[in-house]
Each structure stands twice: as C-alpha cells, then as structure tokens.
Amino acid sequence: MTTSLEARERDMVASLARSAGPAHPERRGRRLLALALLPALALAACGTTESGGGGGTPQLGQEGFVRGFLGGVAAEEPRAALAARDVLSAGGSAADAAVAAGLMLSVTLPSRAGLGGGGACLLYAPNRNEVEAIVFPPGPRTAVPPGADRPAAVPMLARGLFALHARAGRRPFEELVSPAEQAARFGTEVSRALAADIAAVATPLFADPAAAAVFAGPGGQPLQAGARITQPDLGTTLATLRTAGVGDLHQGGLARRLEESSVAAGGGLTVPELREAVPRVLPPVQGRAGNDLVSFLPPPADGGLAAAGAFAALQGGAAADVAASRGASVAAAWRQRGGDPAMVLAAADLPPAGGAVLPASTGLVVLDRDGMAVTCAFTMNNLFGTGRVAPGTGILLGAAPGIGQVQPALLSAGLVHSPNLRAFRAAAAGSGQQAAPMAVALPLARVLGGADATSAVGAAAEPGRTQLLSCPRYLPGDAGSCQAVTDPRGAGLAAGATDR
Secondary structure (H helix, E strand, O other): OOOHHHHHHHHHHHHHOOOOOOOOOOOOOOOOOOOOEOOEEEOOOOOOOOOOOOOOOOOOOOOOOOOOOOEEEEEOOHHHHHHHHHHHHOOOOHHHHHHHHHHHHHHHOOOOOOOOOEEEEEEEEOOOOEEEEEEEOOEOOOOOOOOOOOOEOEOOHHHHHHHHHHHHOOOOHHHHHHHHHHHHHHOEEOOHHHHHHHHHOHHHHOOOHHHHHHHEOHHHOEOOOOOEEOOHHHHHHHHHHHHHOOOHHHHOHHHHHHHHHHHHOOOOOOHHHHHHOOOEEEOOEEEEEOOEEEEEOOOOOHHHHHHHHHHHHHHOOOOHHHHHHHHHHHHHHHHHHOOOHHHHHHOOOOOOOOOOOOOOOEEEEEEEOOOOEEEEEEEOOOOOOOOOEEOOOOEEOOEOOOOOOOOOOOOEEEEEEEOOOOEEEEEEEEEOHHHHHHHHHHHHHHHHOOOOHHHHOOOOOOOOEEEEEEEEEEEOOOHHHOEEEEOOOOOOEEEEOOOO
16 A cells, blocks of 8 residues: 555655656557577567467566567676566566666665665657657765765765656556565676776775675675675665655655764755655757757766857767767866756867766666666765765765765766657767767767677777667667667676567
C-alpha cells in the first residue's frame, strides 16, 4: 500500500511536472526465446507482443515478457546495464529501465553514482514528441555546517530518479528498487570499473572505518574485480525507499537518521535541507542538425552546455581540439557569469577554461521498443564523494560543491530526434572529467554525419568515455538499424534482447 509519505512525494513530483502526458499503455507479450548480449550490439528487427497463454508464460513485470525487439542499453558498469535490460524485457519503459540502472549503480559503482550524490537526465517521450531534462545534481550547501570537516552534498539521486519515473514510468517504482536492494543485501561481484576506482583512492577511502568495511578485502587490501561485495546497511536503506517511499529520505524517519549519521561522518546534513531539495524539470539546450533536433542537458548540468558548444563548433567544421576548447570555454563562461544559456553559446568573448580538476561522473543510455529514450549522467562530485559512509545507512556522502577545492562535475548528455517523424535517432552520455562534453558532442556529430555507432565511440580524447545509442533510420522506423555501444576503453556493457 502506498504510504502517506510516498503519496506526498508523488504530489510533490506531480507539481513539478504538470505537463506530463498520460502513462504509456501496458503491453502484453509472450515468452522471450533468447537474449543476445554483446559489448556492441546491433539490435535485431522489430518483433511483436501477444497475449501470453498458460504454462509458465512470463507475465507483465517478469523478465521474458517482451518478445521481439526490446530496445537497448549501454552503461559504464555491466550489472547496471543488465538491470536495465531486465526491466525492458519485463515490459518496462526506457524511464523504468534508467531508474533501475541508476539505483543499481548506487550499489555497483558507488564511486561515481550513489544515494548521496545526484545527476541529470534527458527524456525523449514519443507520445509527447519532446525532450525534457530532469536535473538533480548533488545539492550545494549555503555554508560550511558547524563541526563538518567534510561537508556533504544534499542527496538528490533518489528524488531525481523518482521524478524521471513520474514523467514516463510504466512499472511500479518499488519494483525498480528491488534489484539494487537485492544486490546490496546479498552481494554482487566487484566490476573492473569499481575495482579501478577503489584502487585509485584506497588510502584515503580506507581511513573511514565504515568505508573500509565495505571496500577493503582480506588484509585491508582493495577489493579486486570478481570479489564479492556486500552492503547490508545500504540494502536496508533501499528497502526503506521501496516500502516507505523516496520521501522518507527527505522528510521522514530515514531523513532524521541520515541527519544524525551525517554529523558523525563530518557531513553535517540537516532535515530542512533534505526536505527542500527537489529536482527540476527544465527545457533542454537545443539546436538543429538538418531536420533533426539535437538536445543537451541545460545548466546547472553545464556539461550539457559545453557539449552543445562543442557540437556547434564541430558542425561548423572545427577540428576536434578546437571544438573541445570551445566547449570548455562555454562551461567556464556560464560558471562565471550565469545568464541565458543561448546567449552564452552565441558569445564571442568567452574566457579561457580554467585548470581546475573536475570530478568524476558516469553515464548510461536506454532505449525501449517504442522509441522512448533516456540518457543520464551521475556524479558524487568526487570519487566516492567525501569518502565517508553515513553510519548505519550505507550511504556514501557526496561532496558538497563550491566548498574548498570541490567543483561541480560536467554532467554531459545529448539526444537527437526528428520532430517531423516523431522518432528517436541517437543519444549519448559522456564521462571523463573535462573530456565528458566531447565524449557526447563528437560521437553525436559523427553518427549524424553517417558514421556507424561502433566507429563513432572511442574517438573522444582521454579520459573521455561514451555510452551511445544510434538508430540511423529512426525508431519507430527501422529497429534493425539500431546499435547500442559502450566505449571500448572502459569496462561497461551494451546490451539488448531479441527473439531468435
């Protein structure tokens, strides 16, 4: 039963998203005969769904419900990609799949995405034939809290994903929390991506006993790829989000526990800050490429603005290094001046980009069989955020931006669709600190120029990483032309499913 807290949370999100269209109709289907998983998957031709019979036929909400063309996903951590794939197979929308994947990342890649952090997503909804941005970066603090030696960002991930679900979800939100909850409670394998991040910051990370208890192996050594990682406290927190609703983390009993435990961890969060932090539904930064509309994340997710500046330069014939410099200057100008993003993009007197080291992030892209697409970027504003776990909650606290040396991450994502055809064409998510905007702009420019998705990915300068979906003959349209690709230099996975 929906709790009163969850009901209030839904009312809050509804007030943010009054223009949401009606929910997609739930489709009924029969058994999925085969799953094809490849790092770069060319998704097969569009199939159909029918009413299931008896005899163990998967039902709506069960993996294998959808038969035929399913969609695709690419993410920087394999278990998150598989969680999204399973939701698509069970009849969920791209928004549902992105929610499940984002929550799974909080378990399997908490160095870059976690309940203590945040992010931003672009959503293309074919029934509304529009792209909108759901923006929920880790919240800033108005001042350094008394006694906080590592001020924590106000957590935004759960509320942001809830807002995405409110816009275009089909499956119950609690159903989408369960895979992450189970992975945290009963354990999952450490991926190469997580193992690399643990090794990079092991010494300061293990200074926190709660973090060391999770991320250190036998003898206090960093967990290696393939080792088992179990996070029972995080599993309990996710179970609370599933049963009591996301609102409990912001205005209920879980919020009060987080306030107390964050003080013990030097983060200094307060219930009023948690209650007041809400995601925003914003229009994206947009431009034309022929008959297509190209959308990027808007500020305060200013990596999208940087990607828009770099993309425009590439479309104008600039070399990749020139385009990258333009994008960096656009982001620097917005951070210095603020104002209308379109004015910043058009300005000629942009300042040079600063030399500050920017935080890590991670990205994912999801497409469903109806052509709905979501591309997201997430961050903790530092690898593992503050490096401290709020005791008893399992939540790694994100780093508060604008305090000390902590800068906001360049959250970068872009999406292409045809307003005339009411169809999806391409989407990209980028990571890699300063290189994240070009990890979006360059692959999108290349696929729009006729390159296939596999050759378009991996072209951004180090340390840029791209997750890409491309349907050159559009979707709805020719599903057989669609590809999902993860950057070969990373440790992610691209996946989809078809009926053989």
